[in-house]
Amino acid sequence: MRTLQLATIGAGRIGSNHAEIVARHIHGVTLAAVTDPVPGTARRLATELGAPTATTDVEEVLGRDDIHGVLITAPARSHTGLVVAAAAAGKHIFVEKPMAVTSADADRAIAAAEQAGVVLQVGFNRRFAPGFAAAHAAVADGRTGTPQLLRSLTRDPGPFTADPARIPQWTIFLETLVHDFDTLCWLNPGATPVSVHATADALVRPDAKADGHLDTAVVTIRFDNGAIATAEASFSALYGYDVRAEVFGSEGMVTAGNGRSTDMTFYGPQGIHVDTARRDTELLRAAYTAELTAFADAVRHKNPALVTGHDARRALSIALAAIRSVETTATVTIAEVTA
Amino acid sequence: MRTLQLATIGAGRIGSNHAEIVARHIHGVTLAAVTDPVPGTARRLATELGAPTATTDVEEVLGRDDIHGVLITAPARSHTGLVVAAAAAGKHIFVEKPMAVTSADADRAIAAAEQAGVVLQVGFNRRFAPGFAAAHAAVADGRTGTPQLLRSLTRDPGPFTADPARIPQWTIFLETLVHDFDTLCWLNPGATPVSVHATADALVRPDAKADGHLDTAVVTIRFDNGAIATAEASFSALYGYDVRAEVFGSEGMVTAGNGRSTDMTFYGPQGIHVDTARRDTELLRAAYTAELTAFADAVRHKNPALVTGHDARRALSIALAAIRSVETTATVTIAEVTA
C-alpha cells in the first residue's frame, strides 16, 4: 500500500510526542503536516521532524486530499469540534482523550465518524501497554474468573507546578480519571457500569479549591455483573508517573503496572533502589507507539478501531456521574447522566 | 519478675494459635489454663500445650488469683461481656477484634478496664507485622508527607466453604474490615475519620444474599485532614490470604504486604512462580507473636497497651457508619453513628 500521510492538530506536549512517533517509528506512515494555533510552534516541530507542512490553519490541512488522517491532540474542549470537522473532510481520526466532555458531544462525534465512514480511534493508551494488555488477556481468557473487585489509578508526576486557574473545572474526572474509567470497563469485559460514587478534594493545592480546582479523587463504580471498582487519581506524585490496575475475580487476581523505568536495581548504603518513570511519555512509550501503529493499521486494513467512540462515551458517562456525585454527595446512576 | 500466667478463653482456630504462641514462644509467660464451652476442646489443646488447667467454665479461670491475664478469643458477640467480666476479676485482657459490635458495648468495655486498672489490648495484628510497622514508621517520620490517599484490604483465603447462614450479618464490616479501618486510622496519624460511604454485595455466594450475607465490600472514608481512604474486602481469594496497605502522601508513597510466603522464587516451564501464604496464621505469624509479646510486656512493665479500647471504638465507628451507608446508600458521618 502507498504511504499513509498523517497530520497532527496541536503541537503541545502530547502532540509533539505523537508526531515524533508517527514521523520516525511507524513503518509506511509519514508526518505530512503539523498544525498549531500558536505561530511558530508548528514550524519548529515540523522542521525538527522533517514534516513538509506547518500551519496555524486546520482548514488547510483538512482540505488536502493527500492527507489521509489526523491526530487530534489539541486542548480537550476542542476535541469534538475537530472530530466533526475532520470527519466531514473525510479524514481518519485518532483523537486524544477525552473525545468529548458532554454526552451530546460524544454522540455528535460518533455520528460524524460513522456517517463519514472514517476510522475514529480514541487515545486510551493503557490498553496498549504490555502489562495492561497481558492483564486484559488474563481476564478475557477467564483466568481471573468473574471480576469482583477492580482498581485503577492515575498519579501524575509531581511536584504539581501548573496554575490551577488555567485548568478547567472537573479536569480530574474528564481528562485524568477518564483513562481509569475506560480501563475498568475494558478489564470487566461484557459488564456495564451502573452507578457511581465519588469523593474529591484539593489536597495538593488547597488554596485553589475555592475556584473549583480539584486535584485528588476516589471514585467507586458498580457494574451490572456485581463488580465494585475503585478509580483513584492525584495530580502530584513526587515519585513519578504511576498508573496501575488490579482485577480480583472469583478465580484469581491480576495486576499491571509497577512504576519501574527499567529492570536495573541498585543496592547501596541507603538500601535497594529502583528508578521510576517520571513522565507518561517515558512510562508508556511502547503503548503510544502501539496505539498509533494500531490506528495506522486500522486505516490501511480497514479494520474497526480498537478503541472506539462508544468506549469514549462510556468512560465519559462515568466521569459525568462522578461529577454529579461530587456535587450532590449522593450515589449517581449512569442512567441519570446519560438520559 | 515472676512468670506471667495467662489463660485463653476460646480454643477455636485463633484461640489455639494464640495459646500455642503463649505456651511456647514467649519468654517468661506460661499458659496456665484453656477454656472452651465445647467439652473436650479445651482439654485437647491444654494437653497438647502442657497447660495444667482445662475447663468449660470461664468463671473458674477468672476466679483464680494465680492467673494474671486472659486472651479472649471466643466468638465476636461475646467479647464485650467477657472483657467486662475479666476486668471485674482484675485480669489483664488481650481481646481479639472486634472488642465490641455496638458503641455502647465499646464504651462499656473501655470503662470496665479503666475502672479495674487492667491492661486492655485489642488484636489489631497488622500493626505488629514487620512490613506494616515499617510503613507506619515511614508515615510517622514524615517520609510520605501528609497522607492524601490510603488503601487497606483484606482478602480471606478461598474457596469460601463456610455456611453463610452461620455467619452473623454485617460480619464483613464488624469482623473483617474492622482490621482495615484500624489500619487506615493508624496509618493516618493524628487524623480523625469524618464520613463513610460503603458498597457491599454477595458476589461469592449470591444465593446467600437474601439472608443478609455479604462477602465483598468497598468502603471510602474521609478524614479531617482531607485524606481519602479505601478499604476493601473479600471472603474468597483463591490465591491465599492477602492483606496489604498503601499510603500516598504529599512527599511519597509507602506500601506494605506482598503475599509471598518466603523469598524463594521458582522458574519453570510455566514461567516465574512464587508461593503465597494461605492463612493469616502463616502470613502473620511474626505479627501474632509480637502482639502477644507486647501484651505480656505491657502487663509486666505496666506500660500502656499499644492498641487500646479507644482504637477499637474508633474502628468500630467506621464499621457502623459503613453498615448504615449500605442500608441507606448514602454517605454517613461518624457523628451520626456515635451520637
Add this chain to the structure above:
Amino acid sequence: MRTLQLATIGAGRIGSNHAEIVARHIHGVTLAAVTDPVPGTARRLATELGAPTATTDVEEVLGRDDIHGVLITAPARSHTGLVVAAAAAGKHIFVEKPMAVTSADADRAIAAAEQAGVVLQVGFNRRFAPGFAAAHAAVADGRTGTPQLLRSLTRDPGPFTADPARIPQWTIFLETLVHDFDTLCWLNPGATPVSVHATADALVRPDAKADGHLDTAVVTIRFDNGAIATAEASFSALYGYDVRAEVFGSEGMVTAGNGRSTDMTFYGPQGIHVDTARRDTELLRAAYTAELTAFADAVRHKNPALVTGHDARRALSIALAAIRSVETTATVTIAEVTA
C-alpha cells in the same frame, strides 16, 4: 539526509529479525535487499518486508552503489570473510557476534574496516537493553565504586532440540558466552582482562560430549583492577531466555535482567505467577531496535560505532583463553592466546 539503504546478508532467524526492524521500525532507513544462500529464502523475506531485491549472490549486493551498508547475519564462521568483502566494497557494516573466531581474523576484520573508512559495529545487543544500559551508567557514574565481583549469564531457552552434531565445537564460548565476555568488560570500564579459568560440560546432551559438544559452562576472569568475574551459560533453560548481569563494587551493587515479559502479575490457586520471555527476539526487542538505530545513526552522522571491532577482539580473547583452559584444565592468561 537521504534515506539509508541497507541489505541483510543471511535471512535466518536473527537475519529475519533484524531485517524486519530495519524495514519497519527505523526512521529514514530502507531495507533495499535481502541475501541468503538458500534459494527462495531471501525472496520470501524480501516479499514479506517489501524489500525490492532478493538474491543468493552477496557480490550482487556488494557491487551496488545505492546500498550503503550491510547487516551480516550469516553463520558465525563466515563473518570475517563477509566483513572483509563488505569493507572492500565500501559498505558500512553491522556484523552479528562473533565478528571472528580467531585472533588473526579479528585483526583482519578490524584492519579492513579501518582501511576502508567504514563503520564497523558488532552485535553485542545487551549494551542496548534498557536495564543493562542503566546498570552500565551506574558503574560508569561511580555509584558502585570500583568493581570487585561481576557476573554475567546467558541461558538459551529450552528444551534444547537442535542436533549437536551441527553445532560447531566451542560454540558455547565463541558464540554464546562471547556476549557475557563483552558485557563483563563493558561493565568494568577501564579494566583489562588478564587471565581465565573455565569449566564446561555436556549436561544437557551428555550423549553428544564425545563429539566435543559442550552445552554448560562457567568461566572465571581476572581483570587488572583486581575484579573477579564469572560468566555462565546453558543451552537449555526450560523457563525461557535468561540474560542477567551483576556488578558488586566497593560502594554498591547493581543488577540487570529479570526475565519478566511484562509487568503483569497473576495470583491464582497455585500462587503468584509471572510470564517469562521465551526468546531473545522477545526479551531484547528494544535492544535490537536500539542497536540497529545506533548503527544507522553512526553511518549517517559519521560517529564512531558504539561497539567496535576492538570490543569484539577483546571478548574473543577471553573465549579463546576459556577454550584453552578447558583443554588444559589450567588458568590461561589472555597474553598466551593473543600472542
Add this chain to the structure above:
Amino acid sequence: MRTLQLATIGAGRIGSNHAEIVARHIHGVTLAAVTDPVPGTARRLATELGAPTATTDVEEVLGRDDIHGVLITAPARSHTGLVVAAAAAGKHIFVEKPMAVTSADADRAIAAAEQAGVVLQVGFNRRFAPGFAAAHAAVADGRTGTPQLLRSLTRDPGPFTADPARIPQWTIFLETLVHDFDTLCWLNPGATPVSVHATADALVRPDAKADGHLDTAVVTIRFDNGAIATAEASFSALYGYDVRAEVFGSEGMVTAGNGRSTDMTFYGPQGIHVDTARRDTELLRAAYTAELTAFADAVRHKNPALVTGHDARRALSIALAAIRSVETTATVTIAEVTA
C-alpha cells in the same frame, strides 16, 4: 519432658545472639550458664538474660550434671577442642561453623561425639532460613530436575572496619565461604564435590594482602553429577548483609535470598526504595531461632541432628581444596586434601 538446660561457651556477638534466643524464645529450654574467657563478659550477658551461672571456666560448666548441652560460639580455632571436651563430658553440642579447620580435627570431633552418643549439630544457619529451605524443598522434590549450575554467595556488611591482622589467614574460606560450600552441597542432594578452583584477593584492604589477608573470593566446584557450582564472598558489602543461592537444573531454576528487611516499599523523589538487612542476626533471625529449636528437639526427642559433623567435614574439604587452589593456581581435587 523436663526443661533442657543449656550453656553457651563464648559470649561474643554470635554467642550473645544465640544465648538470647535460647533464654527467651525457645519453649522448654533454659539458659543455665554463660561462659567467656574475658572476665565480666559472661556476667553481663548472664545478668541481662537471667542465666543463673556466669563463669570464665569452661570446665566448671562441663562438669555440671544439670547442664544437658552446650552452644560452642567461641573463636573458630577453639571449636574442635571444645567439641571433644564437651563430648567427653557427655554434653550435647551445637557448634558454630567451622566445626574444625583441619580434616584431622573434623574426624576427631565427629568421633568424639559418636563415641559419647551425644547430638552434634553444626551452625549452618541458611538451611533453616525459610527461603533457602523452600529452595531446598523444590530441588529435593525434583521441581528443578538435576542441578547443573549452582551459585551461593556471602557478603558481609560493610564498611569493613576490623583489623585484618587479627583475622586468621584463610578465614574467607574456612569461616565465611564454608557456609556457601555447605549450602551448595545441600542444594545438590546426593552429589559429591570432586574438584575445586579458587581465585581470591584483597580488594577491600589491598594493604593487608602482604600479610595474607584475603577479603574477596570466587570458587568453582565440580560435583560428581556434573553440576558446576560457584561460591562467592566479600567482606564488605556497603548495602548490608547479603546471602543468596541459585540452583539451575534440567527442569527449572530456584533462587533464595533477596536482602529485603521487610515487605515495605517506599516511593519518593529518588525513586523506589527498599530497606536491606544490615546484619546476619537481623536477616537470619528466623533461621537462628529455627536451628536452635531443632537442636533442642534433637536432644529431647533423640533425633539425629539435621546438620551433622559429616556435613561440616564435607564443607571443610572444599575450603581446604580452595586454599590449595589459591596457593597453586591449579584445580585441586577433594581427594588431594582429604587423603
